[in-house]
Amino acid sequence: MANLLNRPKKHGAKLKLNECDHFPHTHEILEMDDSSLGTIRMSKWKELHFYNAPSQKRTLFKIERLKPKKTGALHRPLWLIWVGEQFLSSF
Numbered sequence: 001m002a003n004l005l006n007r008p009k010k011h012g013a014k015l016k017l018n019e020c021d022h023f024p025h026t027h028e029i030l031e032m033d034d035s036s037l038g039t040i041r042m043s044k045w046k047e048l049h050f051y052n053a054p055s056q057k058r059t060l061f062k063i064e065r066l067k068p069k070k071t072g073a074l075h076r077p078l079w080l081i082w083v084g085e086q087f088l089s090s091f
Helices: 002-006 017-022
Strands: 028-034 040-052 053-065 078-083
Touching: none
Parallel strands: none
Antiparallel strands: 028 040, 040 053, 053 078
8 A cells, every 4th residue: 555655646737728827847938029929938848648648748838929919918828739759849
């Protein structure tokens, strides 16, 4: 019984996109300026997996426009996920 209590967690904390303030630290962040869109921030989390498929790793991306709309409201982020053997290149 002691073995089961001491084994490392297989899945880690549950990630919810609408609660991304509680995510683990990002692996990479890239910010760039666009003349019409303002500052764009891309965040990347590597080696995530779904509960039902722990052996298949995924890479999660969050793309944000940091310049608010004319009304002052923030733009909703774009979430993308890469499912594959190997990511094509580093951003």
